[in-house]
Amino acid sequence: MASAVPSAVPSAMERPHFIGIGGAGMSGIAKILAQRGAKVAGSDAKESGAADALRALGATVHIGHAAGHLADDASCVVVSSAIRPDNPELVRAAELSVPVVHRSDALAGLMTGLRSIAVAGTHGKTTTTSMLAVALTELGLDPSYAIGGDLDGPGTNARHGAGEIFVAEADESDRSFQKYDPQVAIVLNVELDHHANYASMDEIYESFETFVGKIVPGGALVIAADQPGAAELTARVRRGPSAPKVVTYGESATADVRIDTVTPRGLTSEVTVLLDGRPLTFTVSVPGRHYAHNAVAALAAGVALGIPAPELAAALGAYTGVKRRLQLKGEAAGVQVIDSYAHHPTEMTADLEAMRGAAAGSRLLVVFQPHLFSRTRELGAEMGQALALADSSLVLDIYPAREDPIPGITSDLIVDAARAAGAEVAACRDKAAVAGVVAGMTRPGDLVLTMGAGDVTDLGPAILARLSN
Template sequence: MAPAVPTTMDRPHFIGIGGAGMSGIAKILAQRGARVAGSDAKESATAAALRALGVTVHIGHAAGHLAEDASCVVVSSAIRQDNPELAAAAERGIPVVHRSDALARLMDGLRPIAVAGTHGKTTTTSMLAVALDALALDPSYAIGGDLHGPGTNARHGAGEIFVAEADESDRSFHKYAPEVAIILNAELDHHANYASMEEIHESFEIFVGRIRPGGTLVVSADQEGARELTRRLAGRTGDVRVVTYGESEDADVRILDVTPRGLTSEVTVLLDGRELSFGVSVPGRHYANNAVAALAAGVALGVPADDLAAALGKYTGVGRRLQLKGEAAGAQVIDSYAHHPTEMTADLEAMRGAAAGSRVLVVFQPHLFSRTQELGTEMGRALALADASVVLDIYPAREDPIPGVTSAMIIDAAREAGADVRAEHDMAAVPDVLAGMVRPGDLVLTMGAGDVTDLGPRILARLES
């Protein structure tokens, strides 16, 4: 039986309903019987998927889209105060609910696993959702990307487990009260909201304080930001159990070996005094680490380790996380969501390991002016891991331009690091540019969190012509 939909959310209107986080909540509410409506800036496959569930989706933003009997308006931190639908809600006294509060309400009465960290949340959440579903536990989940198998980012399940990403970017993860929390890493990002690592650590400490009594914190033993967080928490977690994982010798769940096998890996861990091996259907040590975090979290909920390890092998990826888009002219085109230097480095190292002597070519689109201003040099250095790169203009997303902040910062840093890199200001020209670069055997990565993902099919079509 589905948990009851709160009265204030039985007729919700979502502003920006096509977003990864917003659409997931809308889908679950619709599956639980709510009458869901919303608006988005443009048509998309997500809008079509929502309509298939009976959701009303308007294209464009206008006060008239807000139904007279809407019970609430759901927004994310990206929605500006001058949005006409938000203004209409204020005029009519309709309650405004932040996305994180809506997600928190969906978890009521269930056993939540909340996956947090600067990088890897979507992949780890996806691995858990797929594995638990393969074990017939029928979890609910809300993920920041579409799973390859089910083809969706969210679902209401009949089981008692709810797996969700816990977004630290705007501190919204402080709203959740998980039974098990995962912290994959803690790095400085989202510079519009965090000024220092001290603020990052304070925010994660608040999140840990939200874990239910008797629950479990699963945290990386390798990443320095996470290790520092564990040191800060020493003696302060009450009856919340802390389980560390990673390659460090002091990890509670220790990774003994990660063996690359093309675009997959074989992982061996030491868990409760015995070795356990399983396959991961994505390449790279960082994805292997994500799988081990998922393993530790599932075991903390009482899922047998051997069963869960085998089920993790059912995971075949999530959209935009080293997603193979196709092959043409002897080259593979792969899409990467990486937009922070650490993510870029991890994905490029994974591709270097899978390339087996072939070249790795990158089309990189920086994401956000603030991130480029703070981390542009590190992004450029990361691109030095590629054999050649094409760098596009900055994708602004929710931000206004910052004077003097352009992709040139990244390109200059990349060239100083010895990278072969060129600027391209016209996205439409990229397929032709790549056609002049690609050789049989190359791996081509479209990389970034913006609309660079749209280039994969266009590049493939051009290589086939």
């Protein structure tokens, strides 16, 4: 059994104020600090399940942003890269000379003194981190974890455990993953994304190389053998002067942890890997080959940390999914509605192929909401091509998140590319009309997939309600 971990809160974090406290990454750090005894406060743009969960832990959560929300005795203000310099609480922090801490620095502080696993990659971070958190908990190791999504309900994205292991999702989007010093680092894939922060693949590789360079002496890098970007990163790391131990996984014959077979079993998969030349078979309780790869990455990382492979493989079967990762929202009138966070073409293709494999013979209808103007400008054509895997699609307006509009960049780029690829697709400017349009398109046996990283997830219940009527 793991030894107890330090529960003291650094003085700088005793009374933290979070701007955007309801966000996936921010709320997790706030939750762990509250569980460790800090006096947590913060603000967010709207009410949420995460805000309610934090209040239940004693945190003060304001709705809306105002200078008066920042207490005079705050020990620091925690921000993410999405917080703009003119935020009134950030301006007030400068007036009061309250230190400003990036969320990555706060998370790095929480991991100090623990055996940490940092999960990185352009896609699959949340799923893989969740798989590890669930499996280690199932084994009684009581890990701490910080995940970019909820496991089974609001506020379940993070936990302060009594064990010595900390599993964290490591975000490359703003280079913040370079702040961590993991014992084991996972790199699932390396692709060009986050175009506002990276101008080229070379910049992406350099950023990941810096992340890998922070692995503590004696630690290990677990990295995909099959994905081209990961393979290039592996070659670069091995050429470096002080490369960590490298453990590759995948279907390649040269992989250290080789995936022998992935057998679909409805909405689950049976996976057999060869580890040290011996077969090991276990169940992954979510559909799709890419999720099987995520599970094998989690297995390889746990083994690198010293956890027996057979025990960990069995425990991975306890993972049943995370919100917004092919999450079944319900069924009405014989139609299943499923929610997907996929917003990059690779993720979209993987989830659409997974649904095709899991429900052969069913029609697949997609409601897609592009995320970010910059991503649509760079990858809109590929998004449209991915939608050709669906039987029919509706494309909503771009969800801007932290970005201002870019002249000439609209979701029409995706619609036009999808039509050029032979897809049946239509633009839908009125989000409020989507539920009715979808209800008119469906018939019993269909699958409806709401897809994107924005508020398209809110449409699932509305579609189910309209189908029920």
